[in-house]
Amino acid sequence: MIVYKILDWLVSEPDRNEVYKLVHMFIYNYKKYSSPLQLLQVLINYWSEPAHGNVSKAEQEMICSKKRTSVTFFLSGWFEVQYSDFKDTTLELLESFVREIPSEYSKPLVAKIQNVIKSKPAPSIYLFEASKEGKAKFEPGTFGFLDLKAIQVADQWTILDIKNFLQIDRDEYLRIQSDSNWDRMLKRAAVFSRWVASEIVQNVKTSKRVETIKRFVLIAMHFLENNNMNGLMCVWGGLNTISVLRLKKTKKRLPSQILDLWAVLEEKLSEKNNFGRLRKVTKKKMLSGEPVVPWFELVNKARNSSAEYDDYISTSTDPKIINFSKVYILGEQILNFEKYKKNLEKVDLFYESNNKTDQNIRTYLEHLPTYPDDVLWKMSSICEPD
Structure with missing residues (x-):
């Protein structure tokens, strides 16, 4: 599944900002073949997966830590782009998940979610909108x-x-x-x-x-x-x-x-x-x-x-x-x-x-x-x- 590839990139990528836009791109398009609830379940499963291969306990803990950070990073990007996806059962599952994970992961995620809610009073998908209708002004920063x-x-x-x-x-x-x-x-x-x-x-x-x-x-x-x-x-x-x-x-x-x-x-x-x-x-x-x-x-x-x-x-x-x-x-x-x-x-x-x-x-x-x-x-x- 594509989301696993993105999560693996987040684990291995030294500069996560390079992958952040990929998260946004995926979120914009994923509903063609999945639902918000299914995607959230995939993320939770990825969080819980143990490290594969013959590795030491210390290496296993390090890999798991990176994977969990990647999941919270992904969730932050998802919520930022399309927080209207989180409602009903999906929202309940997210709240349950956040309550259960260690505070070192939950606190940054909750802070991000709160900031998004404050800055966006209405649901919006803004990153990949088509060009605005009407004549472009062609002022710096107003056209693509x-x-x-x-x-x-x-x-x-x-x-x-x-x-x-x-x-x-x-x-x-x-x-x-x-x-x-x-x-x-x-x-x-x-x-x-x-x-x-x-x-x-x-x-x-x-x-x-x-x-x-x-x-x-x-x-x-x-x-x-x-x-x-x-x-x-x-x-x-x-x-x-x-x-x-x-x-x-x-x-x-x-x-x-x-x-x-x-x-x-x-x-x-x-x-x-x-x-x-x-x-x-x-x-x-x-x-x-x-x-x-x-x-x-x-x-x-x-x-x-x-x-x-x-x-x-x-x-x-x-x-x-x-x-x-x-x-x-x-x-x-x-x-x-x-x-x-x-x-x-x-x-x-x-x-x-x-x-x-x-x-x-x-x-x-x-x-x-x-x-x-x-x-x-x-x-x-x-x-x-x-």
Whole structure:
């Protein structure tokens, strides 16, 4: 049963806060296959289970203590999210359970329950509500991903990509440095891809996951229209993380139009010949003078394959002999890089909007909420258990 997995994670997880949201997600969705009374009975049974295996008495006591703490932690999260579940027989069983357990466990739990009752005079389920109806104000903290249109995300992220790209100077191409504009461009892309996966797997409801994936596919298509290959590959990378790819049932629920667009993206972004098609299209646009943000991961790989600048000045056998073929390769890479920048300088002012809504969206995109890979996997497992 899924609840046992969550409890086991709580026992083994050094930072329980990482698992706390999983508790909330489970509570929001568990009534599809269980009842509050059945779930409470499972928790009580888990509390009473002895430690398995050939362990010493001290180890057994330690394991049991962790399990009991996990149960009270789970109950706290449950009561916080959906305390309206506790009524009639379920409430009586909870009260009986709390009276029987040692005070070291009951006191924190009772204190938590009392705080929740004081702060929520009416039953509520608030953590995973759908976006509020009506026009979003787009003030910081008042909107989430699904409140935004695909074109808004694509346009404002493209502005940020262009700005970051234009801030990179030639010296950064020649000298690898940490905490540089070059480094920030790479890190921003990694965060964006993780954000894509985070937004998808944090939704317990299949319909919300479907809507989120639809939105990201549309964002990818807008990136394609904007000639932002970097943003395009950020989305594609997020959609192809293991935590998202395993959601087979969710993907089957996608509308045929979205699946058609997915197939288009698969063809255009094929890994064949080291993303040969993408590289060819990007370079063609650049040489024609068309503004395009290249996939920065490929730019970075090209630079890294060139090694340090000093390696191009001399050969390994004689430091006085210049390796002109290497110098030519490096020179061509730098010229292409400068050409990308020159083309993008034409559109920076065109893209940017200084109205308050767009500024707030850019602020949101500069501080994207993400989860680490292990938490993404756990969330994905709850969305679609194996």
